[in-house]
Amino acid sequence: MKNQKTSDVVNTFLKIVQIDSPTGFEQGMSKEVKNYLDKIGLKTKIDKNGNVIAFLEGNKKLEPYMLNAHLDTVEPGRGIKPKIINGWIKSSGKTILGADNKTAVAAILETIRKIVSEKSDLQKRHPLEIVFTTSEESGNYGAAKLDYSKIKSKLGYSFDVSSVNLGDIMVSAPFYNRIDIEIIGKSGHAKDPEKAVNVLPIFAKVITKLKIGRISKYTLSNIGIVKIGEAVNSIPGNAIVVGEVRSTVEKELNVVTNEIVKKFKQEVTKSKAKVTVKITRENGGYKFEKDDEFVIKTVKVVESFGLKPKLIDSFGCADANIFAEHGIKMLSVADGSQSAHTFDERIKVSDLERLSSLIYELVNN
Ligand SMILES: [Zn+2]
Structure with a gap:
């Protein structure tokens, strides 16, 4: 689908959504993006995980910025047929x-195309490190495996909020701990309870003592998986419990994580289980x-488009969390x-166009 009346950014968008790239199958997108950047004269590399990395020089006295977006999509994301209806770009509905x-x-x-073709003022522009990542939707593996020795930026922009x-x-994203706990008792036949160490009552006691859900303004916890028991006539001798804590305050993350672990250990030591x-x-x-x-500057630029940006605290995890782990x-x-x-x-067609103007202003200020 190509519409001559649409702008360049919209045409690019319509083209790339038709390149299938569910997580793990981003090769077509990696190539397309590399070709695009190569054509406008950037030195571009695809690393062994399919991440596309390019550099654009700017004023060396200004702080380099990383610009990031991810190349993968969720499913069903194959054979996408975009259409424009009343100023909105949508899928076919399937x-x-x-x-x-x-x-x-x-x-x-x-x-990037606009900057290069207009030969925009190099002195005004931040040096740019452009990183398109793979596998964001499933484990952020592209970002996790990036070679950070080649990245200089300590600040950057991604555009991954819908x-x-x-x-x-x-303006924030949480630190994240996964907690895997196994209570090991001894299973046995229901007719011989004395010979077994039943883990179910132990787990039941712990769970009533745990605070889960919202812990504070900054911290959430969850127990998401509990596996206990094998058969109706079997005394459960093993419990698998998987939970998580996420917090925008690292210290609180650790306190709450340790508290959960402590509660399990306390209850188990009162029993014959381990x-x-x-x-x-x-x-x-x-x-x-x-x-x-950096926030003040960004707000100013967004406001110059007549928008009133809200500052959002997020509890979701994305590539930005991986970058944070590497000091970006x-x-x-x-x-x-x-x-x-x-x-x-x-x-919206108009929002897509405004976004590209917005990014242009963010990197040229
Ligand atoms: Zn996303």
């Missing part, structure tokens, strides 16, 4: 649209203060897309 995150991919590509207004700014615990720090988090210079603080600016991961996913 697939997602892929606006998450191809709105940002198209807008970044258009920004279902809020264009230009709203995500317990094993594994805590996995899945990703780092970050929090920008309202008076942070990202502001994620909402791309204007709505209803990500659904058949109703959509983006």
Whole structure:
């Protein structure tokens, strides 16, 4: 589908949403994006995980910025047929649209094209490190495997916030711990309870003592998986419990994680069972203060488009969390897309165009 009346960024978007790229199958997108950047004269590399990395020089006295979007989509994301209806770009209704995150991919590509073709003032522009990642939707593996020795930026922008207004700014994302607990008792036949160590009452006692859900303004916890028991006539001798804690305050993350573990250990030691615990720090988090210079500058630029950006605290995890773990603080600016991961996913033509102008201003200020 190509419409001569549509702008360059919209044409790019319509083209790339038709390149299938569910997580793990991003090769076509990696190539397309590399070709685009190569053609406009950037040195571009695809790493062994399919991430596309390019550099654009700017004023060396200005701080380099990373610009990031992810190349993968969720399913059903194959054979996407975009259409424009009343100023909105939508899918056929049988697939997602892929606006998450191809709105940002198209807008970044258009920004770079514009900068290069206009020969915009190098002195005004921040040096740019452009990183398109794979596998964001499933484990952030592209970002996790990036070679950070090659990245200089300590600040950056991603555009991976859906279902809020264009230009709203995500200023925090949580640190995240996964907790794997196993209570090891002894199973036995229901007719011989004395020979067994039943883990069910132990688990039941712990769970009544745990605070789960919202712990504070900054911290959430959840027990998401519990597996106990094998058969109706068998006394459960083993419990698998998997939970998580997410917090925008690292100290609180650790306090709440330790509290959960402590409750399990306390209860198990009163019994004949044993317990094993594994805590996995899945990703780092970050929090920008309202008076942070980078936030103030970003708000100003967004406001210059007549928008009133809201500052959003998020409890979701994305590539930005992985970057945070490597010392790069990202502001994620909402791309204007709505209803990500659904058949109703959509983006306004005018918002897509405004997003690319917005990115242009963010990197030239
Ligand atoms: Zn996304």
